[in-house]
Structure formats: structure tokens, C-alpha cells
Amino acid sequence: MKQHRMRLIEQNQPAPGIMRMIFKAPDLARNSRPGQFVQIRVTDTFDPLLRRPFSIHRTHSNGTIEILYRIVGRGTRLMSRTRPGVRLDGMGPLGNPFQTEGNFSTALVVAGGMGSAPAFMLIDTLLKTGKSIHFFWGVRCDDEFFHLEWLRSSGVELHLACERGDTGHQGLITDILEPMMNRYPDSKGFVCGPKPMLEKMQRMIRTFPIPWEVSLEEKMACGVGVCMGCAVRVGQKIQMVCSDGPVFDLREVDFGS
Amino acid sequence: MAVDLQVRLGSLVLKNPVLTASGTFGYGVEYAGYFDVSRLGGIVTKTITLEPREGNPMPRTAETFAGMLNSIGLANVGADCFIKEKLLPLEPLDTAVMVNIAGSSPDEYEKVALKVAAHERVDALEVNISCPNVNKGGLAFGTDPEITREVVRRVRETTVKPLIVKLTPNVTDITAIAQAAVEGGADALSLINTVLGMAVDIETRRPLLARHVGGLSGPAIKPIALAKLYQTVRAVSVPLIGIGGIMTWQDALEFIIVGATAVQAGTLHFVDPCGAVKIIEGIKTYCDEKGIGDLSSIRGSMEDGGA
Incomplete structure (x- = not known):
């Protein structure tokens, strides 16, 4: 049940x-x-x-x-x-979860806006695996950050960005991620957030050959793959975000732009 | 004594009158983890076409007041894959399997019917001449009595299994289409398919569906469905399957009292995956409390006058 x-x-x-x-x-x-x-x-x-x-x-x-x-x-x-x-x-x-197991030593978790929702459970799970975790978190206004003390005390490396406010980088989270990416060759990336951020991430990782998983959001009716309402093109195939995803290979998602 | 819920659609006997509407129950097993699908009177599969279809561009669903719009565009795996992969999981189920079919020409309807109906597990065909979300076939066929008769006649020639024809409400006179379908050889009619509808985002001034218009389903359309059923009951003598916004057992009984032999629950599954079983239970309890021993005794029992 x-x-x-x-x-x-x-x-x-x-x-x-x-x-x-x-x-x-x-x-x-x-x-x-x-x-x-x-x-x-x-x-x-x-x-x-x-x-x-x-x-x-x-x-x-x-x-x-x-x-x-x-x-x-x-x-x-x-x-x-x-x-x-x-x-x-x-x-x-x-839906299908992020794959947190594997031979990578560092996890790059990238979240924008409400993408922080799945990111926390991902971090909770990664913490148990003993991998080192870098959390890149971008928000509009810096009062949207929460649990920062807990994250720091848990050993998560925090990289923050906001478009308005004083906490972290002033701008987009992708601004600070891009120049840092090549520092972590033995890593795996996880990303969740608004579509423009995901599209930018997809362009950024072209020259950065680590696996990247993305969690997509879409309006849904059934949630179990029967109504075919939440279609997305992944690779060459039409997939349902609810039942085939919401986690996909970031490189394969067609954002349709 | 427990009520007898058994109903007949042509030569097909159903253990109870509650079915699933096409497009809302996948290929029949997606909800198996939520309830015992064998409790249903029958399942109607997603529409099957000759070739696989990806469906329409996104967005293709939108919520509206007490309803939802869809413009899926008959996305499906195609007849060959359906027969090869989707029928096997239905084998152990103790419920009727009705396969909904569509095509972009009478010829294509015939071809897909020939492929699908031949399979032993398929108990009946439901011919979709009422989908509002495709350019060819679908609604374009189901709004014309001549083409309706032709399509049904072509499908009729492929099989002796019961043939259900699914009608659109998007016509001036549904009884003309209903009669044409019966003349073509339909054993039963199901009605209604979705009502053509639209919604617009006033911020972006874009329609909520990429294809602009789509099919409205859910509680919002139930009164329309009942009125179309009411008209059709008086025009033809084949069994009718009521569809449109059925969310509760009370809704289902309204359709039965107006004259439906069976009902299909559709959008309900998205809201409550176990909703169809609750309808069956509710009908049983109603009949027990009223001392009704045979459900068919209240079918079409609507009295004149206002309540």
C-alpha cells in the first residue's frame, strides 16, 4: 500500500x-x-x-x-x-531516487530556490556514506537560507549565492560553481532547481566529465505514469517525469529551448 | 441477500458495472500496488494506435475548477508493443479487459482492431471516435454520422467480440451519432469523452495547454454527461456506459438511474487510486439498505418531475 x-x-x-x-x-x-x-x-x-x-x-x-x-x-x-x-x-x-552509492569521493549538490527541498534529504543520505559534500545553494534573497548552522556543523562545505542580500556571493550560484568545477575530478553532481538554472548547468558541465543527476519538477496529474501529462524528452525518448524520473541524467534532458 | 451487480454488454458479462476510463488507468497494472484490480468490473486501456505515438507538446495538462484539461494526444506504445508487452501482465487478472483503439483513417481503425481483437485476453474493443486532441481521426470522425457508421462498420468486420463505441459530447445532437454507431454494428456505447475546453494564463497571456484547447474532465462535466446520457437512452436500445466526472458511488448511481448499464471512472483515479473500488462498495451498501436484489432493477428507473 x-x-x-x-x-x-x-x-x-x-x-x-x-x-x-x-x-x-x-x-x-x-x-x-x-x-x-x-x-x-x-x-x-x-x-x-x-x-x-x-x-x-x-x-x-x-x-x-x-x-x-x-x-x-x-x-x-x-x-x-x-x-x-x-x-x-x-x-x-x-519516482526514482538519486543514486548516492558509487565510487566517487566528493558530492557536488547544487540547489536553486525550492530545489533545496530534495537537497536536504540528499545531504542527509550522503552524510551517512562518508563522502565529502559541497553544497552550492542559490536563492533570490538571503533570508531564504535556513539550517546554515546545522549544515556547517555537519561538515558540509557551503557555497552560498543570493541575488539580493549579504550572505555569500551576490549573483547566481552557477557563477561560483563554474570556476570551481574542475577542482573535483573524482566527484558526482546532483542538481535541483528552476529550469533556467538547470539549462545553464547543462551547458556548464559539457567540459566537465563527471556524472550529473538532475531532479526535474513538472506539474502532474496522476503521479504514477498513467496520464502521460508530465512528458519530457530525455535522450531520444519521451519519458514521464513522475514515473521514469524525476531524477535523470542531466546531459540527456532536452529542455526544449 | 447480497445484491447481484452483474451486468451484460452484448455477449460480455461483467461482475459489476464499474470500469476504468481510457487514458486514466494506463495499461491496467500501474495501480495494482494500490488495490486489487480484479475487483473491478473491467478495465479499459489507454488508446492503442497502429504505430507508437509520442503525444502532443508540453504542457498537456492543466487544472481548472473541479476539473482538468488534457491534451495528451493519444501517446501510446503502438499495437505491436501493446500485444507483445502490455497484455501479458493482464493475464492473471480476474476482470474484463477492454482495449480502446483509434486511428487516423477508417483503414487504420480496421488494422489496429484486427491486430488487437484477435488476442485471447482482449474481451472487448472500445472504439475511440471522440478524442479532441488529434488532428486526424478522433473528434473529426465522431462528429459526423456517416464517418462514424463507416468506421464502426469496418471495425465490426474484424471481430465478433463486443464493440463499444465511445462518443463525444462536442456535437449538436449526440443521438444522431449514437444511432449511426449502432447502425455500424456497435454492441454498446460509452459516453461522454471529454468536453472541449480551454484556460489562459493572464500574466503570460498564453493558453495553459501548448495545443491551446483540450479535453475537460472531472466533476465539472458530470451534469453534461448525464444530459447526454439522458438523450441517448431514448434514442438507441443498446447498453450504454456512462462516463463523465464520476467521483463517488452516488455519482455512479445517478448514471445508472438515468439508464447506464455500466459506468467508467476516469479522472477519479488521479485523485483517489482506490476510488473505483469505493464506488463498487457504495453501490452494494446502497442496494442492501434499499433492499435491491438486482442492480438492473433500478437501471433507467428515473421518475418524471423535479425532486
């Missing part, structure tokens, strides 16, 4: 404009891997109709899972008003 009655434990804002929900959902927490997602039904009625997909932000051994979201429409507005104790229907874990 992959459908869960997830009990909301807590809802808070780790940073302005970013909402975090913490659910008790032991099966889901135990079985989720970084990069996978959960399809949440935001209401018991049929309007808004469709589930919303959310990357799994973190899981904990006490059977809780966290998701992050921004309030962007009717569905997320309803979610933001959900009170602790309420149970939401979640399908998951869905």
Missing part, C-alpha cells in the same frame, strides 16, 4: 515565504529515498481536484517526514491553513 494517512504534526516557516509541513507517516518515512516525492491531496472535496507533488525534504527515524512549499495557488493556500492533527492523504514514495 502506497497511500498514507499522513498526520500533520507541525507547520512552520523555516524562512520567509517558505512553508514546512512535518507529518507522522512511518511507512512513508522508512521507505523514502532522496529525490522521491509524495502526491498530496490537499482537500477531501474535489476542488481543487488534483493532488500536488512535493519532493520529500527530510525523513526522520521517529517516523516523520517533512516537505517544503511556497504558497503559489489555491492548493498550497489550503495547505498553509491546515492545522496540526489533520490527516492528509499522501501517495508515495513516488
Whole structure:
């Protein structure tokens, strides 16, 4: 059974404009891997109709899972008003996870904006493998950073960029990543974030021969590969972001521009 | 005594009247991890065409009030791959398998029907002459009684298995198309396919679908579906399968009371993968509570006058 009655434990804002929900959902927490997602039904009625997909932000051994979201429409507005104790229907874990095993010594984790949602679970998992982790995190405004102290104390090398603010580089995260990339030949890259950033990353890594995995975001209806709504061209084939991804080889994704 | 939910579509006997609508249940096993698919009266597969199809450009779905638009464009693996790879997993299921087919010409309908219907696991064909998201075939055929009759006649010649023809609501008079399909040899009709619809982003001033218009499904279209069913019940005598925004057992019963022999749940699967089974359970409970021993006794039992 992959459908869960997830009990909301807590809802808070780790940073302005970013909402975090913490659910008790032991099966889901135990079985989720970084990069996978959960399809949440935001209401018991049929309007808004469709589930919303959310990357799994973190899981904990006490059977809780966290998701992050921004309030962007009717569905997320309803979610933001959900009170602790309420149970939401979640399908998951869905999709294919990042491959964190392998013969690389350094992980380059690159996140832009809400790409931080899957990045944290990825970092949690990588920390257990003993690999060294460089986290390149770019946001619009520097008040969107959170958990920086925890990241530093965990031994993660932080590289920050914001378009507005005083924390880290003033500009795009790709600005600081590009000149640094060749320092880590024995590494593997993981990237999640907005499409323009992913396209830029794809151009940047042409001359940097390490494997790069990307987690794509797309609007979805079913989340399990039946409606064929979230198509993307990867390599020569049409793939579904929900069931063939959301993690793909960054070099193979056709961003259609 | 438990209610008898068994229904007949031509020569095909279904253990209950709840089916899955094409395009919302994949090739039949994608939801197997969520519930026992054998509990369904039957499954209707994604539309199969002669050649594989990639489908339309993205974006091809959009949510609207109590509904969704889609313009998938009949993306599918093609008849040969379907027969080779997708039918085998359906073998152990104790439920009827109906394969939805489409083509861009009457000739192509005939060819794909010939390939698919010959397979033992295929219990019936559903002929899609109502997809709003392709340039050739689909809606263009299902809005013309002459072409409807021709396509159905060509498919009819390929098989003795039950033939269901799926109708579009995007016509002035659905009964004319329904009669043409029956004249062509349809054993049953299913209705409605999606309603032509559109939505626009006022910030970018672009339509939400890359192909601009698409098919509206979900609760928003249920009243339209009921009215089309109501009209069609009076025009033909073959069994009818009600489709359109069925989300609950109460919705399903409305269609049955108006005259549907069976129903298909579609968009419901995206909202609640186990929703179709809940419909079956709900119908059972309703019948038990009302002392209804045979579901067919309430089929078409709608009284005159307003409630």
C-alpha cells in the first residue's frame, strides 16, 4: 500500500515565504529515498481536484517526514491553513531516487530556490556514506537560507549565492560553481532547481566529465505514469517525469529551448 | 441477500458495472500496488494506435475548477508493443479487459482492431471516435454520422467480440451519432469523452495547454454527461456506459438511474487510486439498505418531475 494517512504534526516557516509541513507517516518515512516525492491531496472535496507533488525534504527515524512549499495557488493556500492533527492523504514514495552509492569521493549538490527541498534529504543520505559534500545553494534573497548552522556543523562545505542580500556571493550560484568545477575530478553532481538554472548547468558541465543527476519538477496529474501529462524528452525518448524520473541524467534532458 | 451487480454488454458479462476510463488507468497494472484490480468490473486501456505515438507538446495538462484539461494526444506504445508487452501482465487478472483503439483513417481503425481483437485476453474493443486532441481521426470522425457508421462498420468486420463505441459530447445532437454507431454494428456505447475546453494564463497571456484547447474532465462535466446520457437512452436500445466526472458511488448511481448499464471512472483515479473500488462498495451498501436484489432493477428507473 502506497497511500498514507499522513498526520500533520507541525507547520512552520523555516524562512520567509517558505512553508514546512512535518507529518507522522512511518511507512512513508522508512521507505523514502532522496529525490522521491509524495502526491498530496490537499482537500477531501474535489476542488481543487488534483493532488500536488512535493519532493520529500527530510525523513526522520521517529517516523516523520517533512516537505517544503511556497504558497503559489489555491492548493498550497489550503495547505498553509491546515492545522496540526489533520490527516492528509499522501501517495508515495513516488519516482526514482538519486543514486548516492558509487565510487566517487566528493558530492557536488547544487540547489536553486525550492530545489533545496530534495537537497536536504540528499545531504542527509550522503552524510551517512562518508563522502565529502559541497553544497552550492542559490536563492533570490538571503533570508531564504535556513539550517546554515546545522549544515556547517555537519561538515558540509557551503557555497552560498543570493541575488539580493549579504550572505555569500551576490549573483547566481552557477557563477561560483563554474570556476570551481574542475577542482573535483573524482566527484558526482546532483542538481535541483528552476529550469533556467538547470539549462545553464547543462551547458556548464559539457567540459566537465563527471556524472550529473538532475531532479526535474513538472506539474502532474496522476503521479504514477498513467496520464502521460508530465512528458519530457530525455535522450531520444519521451519519458514521464513522475514515473521514469524525476531524477535523470542531466546531459540527456532536452529542455526544449 | 447480497445484491447481484452483474451486468451484460452484448455477449460480455461483467461482475459489476464499474470500469476504468481510457487514458486514466494506463495499461491496467500501474495501480495494482494500490488495490486489487480484479475487483473491478473491467478495465479499459489507454488508446492503442497502429504505430507508437509520442503525444502532443508540453504542457498537456492543466487544472481548472473541479476539473482538468488534457491534451495528451493519444501517446501510446503502438499495437505491436501493446500485444507483445502490455497484455501479458493482464493475464492473471480476474476482470474484463477492454482495449480502446483509434486511428487516423477508417483503414487504420480496421488494422489496429484486427491486430488487437484477435488476442485471447482482449474481451472487448472500445472504439475511440471522440478524442479532441488529434488532428486526424478522433473528434473529426465522431462528429459526423456517416464517418462514424463507416468506421464502426469496418471495425465490426474484424471481430465478433463486443464493440463499444465511445462518443463525444462536442456535437449538436449526440443521438444522431449514437444511432449511426449502432447502425455500424456497435454492441454498446460509452459516453461522454471529454468536453472541449480551454484556460489562459493572464500574466503570460498564453493558453495553459501548448495545443491551446483540450479535453475537460472531472466533476465539472458530470451534469453534461448525464444530459447526454439522458438523450441517448431514448434514442438507441443498446447498453450504454456512462462516463463523465464520476467521483463517488452516488455519482455512479445517478448514471445508472438515468439508464447506464455500466459506468467508467476516469479522472477519479488521479485523485483517489482506490476510488473505483469505493464506488463498487457504495453501490452494494446502497442496494442492501434499499433492499435491491438486482442492480438492473433500478437501471433507467428515473421518475418524471423535479425532486
